[in-house]
Amino acid sequence: MKKQLRLTYGEALLALGRENPQVVVVDADMADGTRTVELRMEFPDRFYDVGVAEQNLVGVAVGLRLTGLIPFVNTFAWLLTLRAGDMLRTLVSYAATNVKLIGGYGGFSGPMDGATHMSIMDLSVVRSLPGMTVVVVSDHAQLRTALPVIAAVDGPVYLRMSRAEVEDVHPADKLFTLGKGNVLKAGSDLSLICTGTIIARVLEAANQLEARGVQASVVEIHTLKPLDEELILQETSRTGAIVTCEEHNIIGGLGSAVSELVSEKHPVPVQRIGIRDCFGETGPYDDLLDLYGMGVNDIVEAAGRALKLKR
Numbered sequence: 001m002k003k004q005l006r007l008t009y010g011e012a013l014l015a016l017g018r019e020n021p022q023v024v025v026v027d028a029d030m031a032d033g034t035r036t037v038e039l040r041m042e043f044p045d046r047f048y049d050v051g052v053a054e055q056n057l058v059g060v061a062v063g064l065r066l067t068g069l070i071p072f073v074n075t076f077a078w079l080l081t082l083r084a085g086d087m088l089r090t091l092v093s094y095a096a097t098n099v100k101l102i103g104g105y106g107g108f109s110g111p112m113d114g115a116t117h118m119s120i121m122d123l124s125v126v127r128s129l130p131g132m133t134v135v136v137v138s139d140h141a142q143l144r145t146a147l148p149v150i151a152a153v154d155g156p157v158y159l160r161m162s163r164a165e166v167e168d169v170h171p172a173d174k175l176f177t178l179g180k181g182n183v184l185k186a187g188s189d190l191s192l193i194c195t196g197t198i199i200a201r202v203l204e205a206a207n208q209l210e211a212r213g214v215q216a217s218v219v220e221i222h223t224l225k226p227l228d229e230e231l232i233l234q235e236t237s238r239t240g241a242i243v244t245c246e247e248h249n250i251i252g253g254l255g256s257a258v259s260e261l262v263s264e265k266h267p268v269p270v271q272r273i274g275i276r277d278c279f280g281e282t283g284p285y286d287d288l289l290d291l292y293g294m295g296v297n298d299i300v301e302a303a304g305r306a307l308k309l310k311r
Contacts, residue, residue: 001167026074027057059087120280141172149176162247190307229261
C-alpha cells in the first residue's frame with residue numbers, strides 16, 4: 001500500500017524521541033507538513049518552531065547542539081540548502097556541528113507547488129560541504145531503520161526525503177548500513193545505479209531489459225557521501241557499463257558522484273538519468289517524472305546507449 005514517506009518519518013522520529021531524550025526537533029512553521037507534529041504533541045518541551053526563518057532554523061539548532069542535544073532540523077529541502085546555505089557552510093559544515101538536517105519535498109515530489117518549491121539541486125549543495133554525510137531514503141522500511149543510525153552519527157547529516165506516496169521495496173528487517181549500497185538485482189550486462197524513490201521505476205526497467213535478454217543489475221546508493229566506492233567499482237569491473245538514475249539535476253548528484261569515481265579509477269560508459277539542468281512545472285507527479293526524462297522507457301533507452309558504447 002502506498003503512503004507518503006513524511007507520515008512514516010513522523011512516526012519514526014517520535015519513536016526515536018522516546019528512546020533518546022537528547023533528540024529535539026527544530027521546525028520552520030512546517031510541523032504538519034513535515035509531520036514533526038507527532039513529536040510536538042508528546043514532547044512539547046523538546047520542540048522548537050522558529051517560524052518562517054530558515055537561517056534562524058539552523059542557527060537555533062546549532063545552539064541547541066552546543067548544550068548537548070541532538071537537533072533534527074526540518075523544512076523544505078530547497079529552503080534548507082539554499083536560503084540557509086551560509087549557515088550550513090559556516091555553522092554546521094565548517095564547525096562540524098552534530099545536527100541532523102531533514103530536507104523534505106525532494107525533487108518534484110511537491111508537484112502542485114510548482115518550480116519554486118521543487119528541490120532539484122539540494123544534493124549538489126550538500127555533497128560539496130566538507131564533512132557532511134548525505135543520505136537519500138527510498139521507502140518506509142529504509143527510513144525507519146536509517147533514522148536511529150543517522151542519530152548516532154557524530155557529525156552533520158543531511159537526509160533527503162520525498163513527499164510522494166511510495167511502496168516498500170525493502171523488507172522491514174533489512175538493516176541500514178551507512179555508506180554501504182544495496183544490490184537489489186544481480187546482472188552481468190550493465191549496472192543500473194539509483195538513489196531515492198525512483199528505485200521502483202529502475203526495478204521495472206530492469207525487468208523489461210531482462211525480457212529483452214539484457215541482464216541488468218540494480219544497485220541502490222542510499223548514501224551519496226561517503227560513497228560506496230568499493231561496490232560501484234565492483235560493478236564497473238563486472239558489467240562494464242552504468243546508467244545512473246536519480247530525481248535530481250544530473251549535475252552534482254548521484255550521476256556526478258559515480259562519474260567522478262569511475263573516470264578516475266575504472267573508466268566505463270556512463271549514462272545519466274535525471275533532471276537535465278532545468279526547472280520543472282506544475283502537474284501530476286508521475287507525469288512530471290515521465291515528462292522530464294525519468295520514465296521507465298527513458299531508463300531502458302539509456303541502458304541501450306550504454307551497451308552500445310560498451311561494445
